[in-house]
Structure formats: C-alpha cells, structure tokens
Amino acid sequence: MAWVDKKYTLYKSENFEEYMKALGVGFFLRKIGNNVSPTVFLVKKGDWYEFHTESTFKTTILKFKLGEEFEEETMDGRVVKTTMTLDGNTLNQVQKTDKKSTISREFSDTECKVICTYGDVVSTRWYKV
Template sequence: MSVFVSISPHTSLPLPEADDITNSRCKSSQSDHSRTAELTPPNSSATLSPLSAALPSHSNLHSFLLLSAAKMAEAFVGTWNLKNSEKFDDYMKELGVPFATRTVGNMTKPTTIISVEGDTVTVKTQSTIKNTEVNFKLEQEFDETTADGRSVKSLVRIQDGKLVHVQKWDGKETSLVREVNGNALTLVNTQAIVIMFVKFPN
C-alpha cells in the first residue's frame, strides 16, 4: 500500500514504503562493493599506491647501485703496460718482502688488464715471473692473495673518479689508488710508491 503526502490542495505524490527504501539501499551497497572488487587485484590484501608500486625493492636498488658503480669503473678498462715506477723497492721492504723476491720484482715489467662484466670487476696482472687475477664487486669486501703471497681482506670503491683498493692483514693496512688521465694510468699507495702505466699499444 502507498502513502500519499499532500503538497498543494490539488497535487499529491506517492512516497515509497519503508521496505522499498531498505531494498534500494541494499542494492546500492552491493553495487559499490562490486565496483571496489573490480578495482582490487585478485589475491591482494591491500591496494598499493601508484608511488609504492613504482619504487624498486631493496634488492633491486642494491643491484642498481652496484651496476652504476661498475659503470664508472669502465674508465679503467683496458690493457696497461708498465712504463716506470718510483720507490717500489721501498714499498716491498715495508711489506717485508725478502731481498731475492724484491730483486725479481724490480726487474719485472708487468701488464695489467682491467675488465668489467655486469657488476664484477676483474684485474689481471701478467708478467714473466707470475700471473695473478682478482675478481670483485665494488663496495663489497673480499678475500685476496697478493702477488707477494699475503692473504688480505680487500675492499674496492670509486672515490672522486679514482679506483681505491684497500687491503688489510695482520693489523696492517695499505691502499692502492688508481687514476686514469688520458692514456696513462697512475698507481699510488700510502707508502708513496708511484707506478705509471700506459695503455696498450702505446
């Protein structure tokens, strides 16, 4: 049965019954719920904001930073031949290298080959006496056995455009700083050794 409300002496409009109002509200609620379900991804307990969805995960960000650092190391890529060195014998004495080994070391003309593959840097040193190879990721500590037989903990990073290589062993520490200027690569360390390399085929 409908209820009529008088608006003017000559006009009256029907009002919906209480049951009709309740049914209408239920249908509206169900419709809103359906629209929400359509916008929510399946198997999702929460809706991410567009900004959150666009941000890389921690592991992806770490990988991106490693690759970016390795990209900067590409300035050092190449084959480098020894041109001259200063105070190398003093450096070996400081490290405790025996006289016979120092004599051979002073006569050696090593070639250094630096390459980058993904986030990994490889440094090879080749000579008529001994060949060495070390592979590492920038900003990550690694174990290294040096040409003179020391077992060290090493860490390499790019700093002010220079390749800084820090070695620690038995409470001691030394750093090897490589810098490229054109076709020349200079290697300097904390003991003031200066070694100059030139890029092959110069």
C-alpha cells in the same frame, strides 16, 4: 669508463723497493718485482669486476664487487681482506693489514697512475697504454 678493457704497461716506478721492503717482501721477490714491467687491465662483467696483473713472473686476477670485502692473495703470497671502490676514474683498494695499506689507481685514456701506501711508505708507479 673508457679505460675499462685497455691494457696499461709499467714504464716508470718510484720507491717501489722501499714499499715492498716495508710490506716484508723478501730480497728475491723484491728483485723480481723491480725488474718486471707488468701489464694491468680492468674488465667489467655485470656487477662484477676483474683486475688483471700480468707479467713474465706471475699473473693474478682479482674478482670483486665494488664495496664488498673479499679475500685477496697478494703477488708475494700474503692473504688479506680487501675492499675495492670506484671514485670517478680512480679504483681504490684498501687492504686490512697491521698498518694502513692502500693502492689507488687513477686511469685516463692513455695512462694509469698507481699510488701504493703502506704505513708511511709511498710508492708511485706509472703505466701507459
């Protein structure tokens, strides 16, 4: 896992507005979400992981053990039950909501590709080291 502890910054995004709209994110927060370039990174501490999302608007840290459900407060303030799993270099996040909600983060040494799915709405975002 050479990508653990590396910081990745957003440089490209597709369909993120529609994804946020499908989630029910309000107009103001959608505009902010589309205009910030967050930095993300994963930290491993024994059996625990921390996934950090940092931006000029807000910083969040998800603390979790792989395969164990936990309560997550999302960037827009929703509270959901979440489970994180690791498949090779892909960190998968499944959120229990009224529709299928997943976030898949595929890491390499130089890039992180994130696919966000809510129901039938899909957004792809790219981050680079």
